[in-house]
Amino acid sequence: MSQKKRQKPVVWVEQILLKMLPHQDEEEPASYRGSSGSCPGTVRKMPYLGSEDVVKELKKALCNPHIQADRLRYRNVIQRVIRYMTQGLDMSGVFMEMVKASATVDIVQKKLVYLYMCTYAPLKPDLALLAINTLCKDCSDPNPMVRGLALRSMCSLRMPGVQEYIQQPILNGLRDKASYVRRVAVLGCAKMHNLHGDSEVDGALVNELYSLLRDQDPIVVVNCLRSLEEILKQEGGIVINKPIAHHLLNRMSKLDQWGQAEVLNFLLRYQPRSEEELFDILNLLDSFLKSGSPGVVMGATKLFLILAKKFPHVQTDVLVRVKGPLLAACSSESRELCFVALCHVRQILHSLPGHFSSHYKKFFCSYSEPHYIKLQKVEVLCELVNDENVQQVLEELRGYCTDVSADFAQAAIFAIGSIARTYTDQCVQILTELLGLRQEHITTVVVQTFRDLVWLCPQCTEAVCQALPGCEENIQDSEGKQALIWLLGVHGERIPNAPYVLEDFVENVKSETFPAVKMELLTALLRLFLSRPAECQDMLGRLLYYCIEEEKDMAVRDRGLFYYRLLLVGIDEVKRILCSPKSDPTLGLLEDPAERPVNSWASDFNTLVPVYGKSRWATISKCHGAERCGPELPKTSSFAASGPLIPEENKERVQEVPDSGALMLVPNLQLTADYFEKTWLSLKVAHQQVLPWQGEFHPDTLQMALQVVNIQTIAMSRAGARPWKAYLSAQDDTGCLFLTELLWKPENSEMQISVKQNETRTETLKSFISVLETVIGTIEEIKS
């Protein structure tokens, strides 16, 4: 992102800057904003006067005793000063005259002058000191509005040395009889604390603020919370103890919606002492689930979920009760509210897949909705599909596949693809029909979906193979070509014209622009050659020749050379290396996120996490980590970026382990996923235990370390999945099999280990577990 500095005539901008006057001397980054760079609609509202002339003229007017004598004319001149100021002209030249103008009984004039002072005080600190006298005097004006205004302005001056002047007025303000002044004074405490450089906390002031939590004005109460939170942020913010919690709960109904939302957020810190108290609180909160403000509803829901974390049925009950308000927010007039509500619906669906199934029609897209809402709705539809609504949902999604917007159409096709994992036949039929439209953007996505699908659901291979012929005419992009070529290579023996399609690709390989496509083509053709040698031999030779002799991309060339040498070794070796399984249904089971417990996301509810995902938010808030004192973010370990490297010394330690026991694990144990699954399901858990595991997780490192001690990883979740799972296998020299499931749950920072054994032998089991423990313990150590 390029840093474009916009030079403004005005240097200090704690105010609105109106861009009415085009700045001709600056470089307009028009190219970046495209056609929107300059706005033809903005007409100059006034002739451009050099700010010097304006200042001179205004100065004269402000000094004119006749004008000063006429209240309205005087005020009018001051208003002109403000207007220029907000339009970006430097008005600091009349500071002296404006300070004089603040000595008036006219409250309107005062308000305008204060506005001005807050803007320019940091530029003219010595002159601003003069203003402070007036402000101090105003802080004891009989009119509460004047007192409040003066105090607020003083606290906002933000110039060095102002602290000593504002302390007393703030303390007086805290005891003012007008709530308007107390509100200002309470927030002023936080501003003053910031001016002090956040160094020391004034204990007396904090106590005063705590006692003001009992103020009769609801906004004073909320402001106290905000102010204390800021002053005490080094100590983790305001402490909510039992009396404060119950006091706040009782005042809730008197607060405005913003206050309610914030108090609900503060109450998250309170842990009720007993079950009875907990349910009392939940009863008090009940009515806020029906508030007119979605923010309050969500805040109350989160508080419910967190408080009731030991009562899953209460949590479920609450989610049922907010279903209505949440669905209403999903069709709110405000598109932004809809969007955020939809993100939260997805979150809930992760734990309660059936929760919104009967309301599936709510998530049908309407033509005029913005893109980001449609995409969310499609995701939601994917997740709530069940036996009853699958027909209707698919019909609806089918309609979106031909949408004018290619992006949306593709999202709909991918959605059908993910539903296909459960409802394969219906979906494959729809996808096949889509190919008949012969539209490029549709065909490419359908083929990609097919590729992913046959890998997970081998039962649909036949149907997919029948649908493929002809697709090649409508695919131009890299992703689509790769998918098609992969399918032709892996399942080519079932597609009669597969060699001829690949031949076309080989013919045009010179003009092929994507190296990835060429790589895929090499692998696919070699695979097909194994099953249909007669048809492929000739063109395989041509392709290899081209790749080795003419190709300029090094990766493609190397791949070509590699296959060439492999072929020289002999066809059996090629077969051994290339003929990997053609599908892996177990992957689907692993990928399919199990129903996550509500507690795994309750603390993220009503935050930005459901909108953008945890990791994104973590990177952003890390930048402010120094000033943040909230819950600690997971530490990224030092080798996170460099990948799965075990430091040398640790490698030795790991390797020592197998010798320590009597147990000898055989190297290179080969178990198929199918066999593993069968055995796993047939055996009982022989041993289960939980190991502590803090912070981040690097599956690759773990896998590597396990391999060192001859424990093979059969399957594991992708990095970053929560909860994370892995299935391991190992065999000792006597033939005893150890099958292991690792289950890492980040929310309670522990790793659950379940081991199954095909022969019951406690001795070896113990040794095996100690090996596992050591490996996991070592990784945990390296990491921290």
Place this chain on the structure above:
Amino acid sequence: MKMIHSLFLINCSGDIFLEKHWKSVVSQSVCDYFFEAQEKAADVENVPPVISTPHHYLISIYRDKLFFVSVIQTEVPPLFVIEFLHRVADTFQDYFGECSEAAIKDNVVIVYELLEEMLDNGFPLATESNILKELIKPPTILRSVVNSITGSSNVGDTLPTGQLSNIPWRRAGVKYTNNEAYFDVIEEIDAIIDKSGSTVFAEIQGVIDACIKLSGMPDLSLSFMNPRLLDDVSFHPCIRFKRWESERVLSFIPPDGNFRLISYRVSSQNLVAIPVYVKHSISFKENSSCGRFDITIGPKQNMGKTIEGITVTVHMPKVVLNMNLTPTQGSYTFDPVTKVLTWDVGKITPQKLPSLKGLVNLQSGAPKPEENPSLNIQFKIQQLAISGLKVNRLDMYGEKYKPFKGVKYVTKAGKFQVRT
């Protein structure tokens, strides 16, 4: 812990025409991330409301062709910020009659004052329109003329009394010579009708807006003939929730002036009447540069009331060059650039149903559109709440005078879509 650090107002052509910072100044360059997203989205409507940048989140709303972009530095509840931004836009609308760039620029001093009162140190303060209006007087045409002559301004010079009342939504010491309480029951039908005319999805979104001008501290009870109709109800904070739970009566001390009392949904399919039907035949011939377009609108379950204010909007496929149509009533326009057909129908007279038919010119050589366009329909029915909701009675306690009471009903189309 600042809720909102800064606010930028940006128009559709990408000019930042107003900025306000509540703590330190955040450089305008942060908006570049917004512009980037805007460019990627192609259509302004599609700019996502939450954008992450390396150091901030930008949460924005799009209202009346303006973006309100707020800069957030710490974890916040997103709904809270979105609601607040809408409240700011509502307030501008309320003060200036429209929430447009011109209105905001013309009233920049007031805008500045409003933002100052609505948010202090990044926290929402005074947001209720009746309280704000006492702090800062809204401009009127007359007043702005007077202002320009006399130089008076719009700053209130007394402390708003509302700030002293312990009920945040009502000020103390309200006095009216005519005491009135009006309620508007407004229902919008959201529906998707499929090709064959059957309902895919239908729902009523209803609200009751109140305009209460009553002296003193009135305590009101509003009851319905059929309260069980209401599925999901959201309440203004003034409503006593327990009373609704037990007796299905809305009992409350009202705010002064205009406010939304409740909003509700009626979603069980059989309760949602669809007041219009559309007969349509839209066809494009294969390998030909023309197509036929023919739609007719008629009344369906309209409970004997007149349906008026009908407009039909159709986004035609890209390959449509022009349309030659004849309406039996009203007028139509077709914009060849955006491909939007708008037919302003007016009201339905059952004797002669309004129709619009004619030819569609297509780009020659282009493949025929795969899908027929959807019709978006707007309409209005006065004196009817389509759900059948009826107010039974309004009682007032706590004050002695006799107020004037009134209830108005209206039904409108919300997102009403007919697929063809």
